[in-house]
Amino acid sequence: PSVNKLEEHIAELFGMDSALYFPTGSMTNQAAIKIHTQPGEQLIADKYAHVYNYEGGGVSFNSGVSCKLIDGHRGMITADQVEEHINPPDFYHSPLTSLVCLENTTNKGGGACYDFREILKIRKICDDHGLGFHLDGARLWNALVVTDESPKDYGAAFDTISVCLSKGLGAPMGSVLVGKQKFMDKAMRVRKVLGGGMRQVGFAAAAGLYGIEHHWQRMADDHKRAQELSIALNQHPDVAHVEPVETNILIFNLRPDADELQFIERLKAEDIHISALGKGKLRIVTHYDYTEAMHQHFLAFLKNA
Template sequence: MKIDLRSDTLTKPTPEMLEFMMNAEVGDDVYKEDPSVNELERRIATMFGMDSALYFPTGSMTNQAAIKIHTQPGEQLIADAYAHVYNYEGGGVSFNSGVSCKLLSGHRGMITASQVEEAINPPDFYHSPLTTLVCLENTTNKGGGACYDFEEIKNIKKVCDQHGLGFHLDGARLWNAMVANNEDPKSYGEVFDTISVCLSKGLGAPMGSVLVGKQQFMDKAIRVRKILGGGMRQVGYMAAAGIYALNHHIDRMAIDHQRAKELGSQLEKIAVVTSVEPIDTNIVIFKLAEGPLKQRFMEELTEKQIFISDMGQGKLRIVTHLDYSEAHHERFLAFLQKFK
């Protein structure tokens, strides 16, 4: 029995999702004539109380489009040093938009309003890049699935409004944050100018992300998507997977969160584990002591066909997800309990 916990992107469509996909009504989405895509976009725009939404093939393209919409070449965005838009999107901020990043040292990938305020370059000082955008990530990937306090998000929004800055949320795992904290999507729609949400992580769809936002920004989104090569044709089969996931896979994320916490609790009892970071959602980040015991731990994981991610700098990552069943969970817990 293979247990793959490297990422929540590894899920495969359930039989019910596949049946729903195969029965989807489709058209040419480049002409905006795919009924399933149009329904998905309407559904997510309504959920967040935003003006409109646009379906993208990937989360990175969704974030990169948002950054392009909000900025001009030579300008600068503010983000945490752990931000996905900086670390894991291939340098797209500079390549696609000609924009630099001012990276802040937040807590587990989360920055504060006071940090943002201090990081804004004076707009009349032409020697430094013009600050025009703030990007947050919720939950934080590199920060171990940490969730922002929504009050701090609102404080950052006030700073953005005072300085005329755009406000974008990389919400690849926003569904996890909203489930964990019992939050309303409309609250996020009231604060951010644009939000990207992923369908292929916790929701378990095979592909796709959606950019949702205010109309003044979304009017530019379809053109930017075209420039980035994101125009798709009969993609309603994939959009239907997202619709099915919205209907059936949001509330069950609480199970992923509980299993992650149970794994973290067990890891803390093992001598070779030197630290386990706080667990808010479905990501567990921990460190092992250097030495032969660490090597044996990793070798036994491989022997048991249990796969996790090495994040570098001594950090290891576990991500629970839709395809991590109760049987998988019991087997992994048993391994951890027996490891000496």
């Protein structure tokens, strides 16, 4: 009953036909790609897209699909770029383009949010060319807190949407794929093939529903803390550049003469853990379990460096 209640709530929230609970966000994305495509076809995504970079090569392994990667801005692509990269359907030498995948907010783009007007332009391009339209909305909850759009706006724009329950919402696990019925009719079978069918999982679904009802709007606190960390980092002697902060992700670069490993180890000694993205980029994420006490400790460390 808890799983059914969660699925019904999310479907209603987004104004879409149905929803299905999955153990992970990678699986919801991979299921959506499998549903929208046939082997040998191609999807369009930004070069930083999670579906391409961080899902174990699942696009090719699970669906036999290739990716046309676009050099976007902070993980976001435009309608003009999408149209430019659609392969002519009658040119049999190239893969048939069948799907466009967006990510909002963007992970490697530092939590950047799409301008919804651009999403609607991409939707029209997809309609004009008969393409599916999927959103990796693992952090869509964050975008909805800082923009004027509603979940139903997104539900009307996309064919399928993946949303995560275990990031900012603080649930122990789980993601949900929500979409139009003609696509969701296939979702349960694909979930089974991918090993995502779970029994006795009501406790986890209930936690996800609780997160939506009680933790969603408090994401504004995560965003505020990220902004405060951005200010402190900009004043730190070892930091060269901090990318714009819109939600709960900060990406920054150290100065060329700063020792990245030493910087990370100094933070670890204070029980502060951040990620290295390579090429001199470092990443911080604020979230439900990052408390005000932790935040003040981090700020004090940065200010006293």
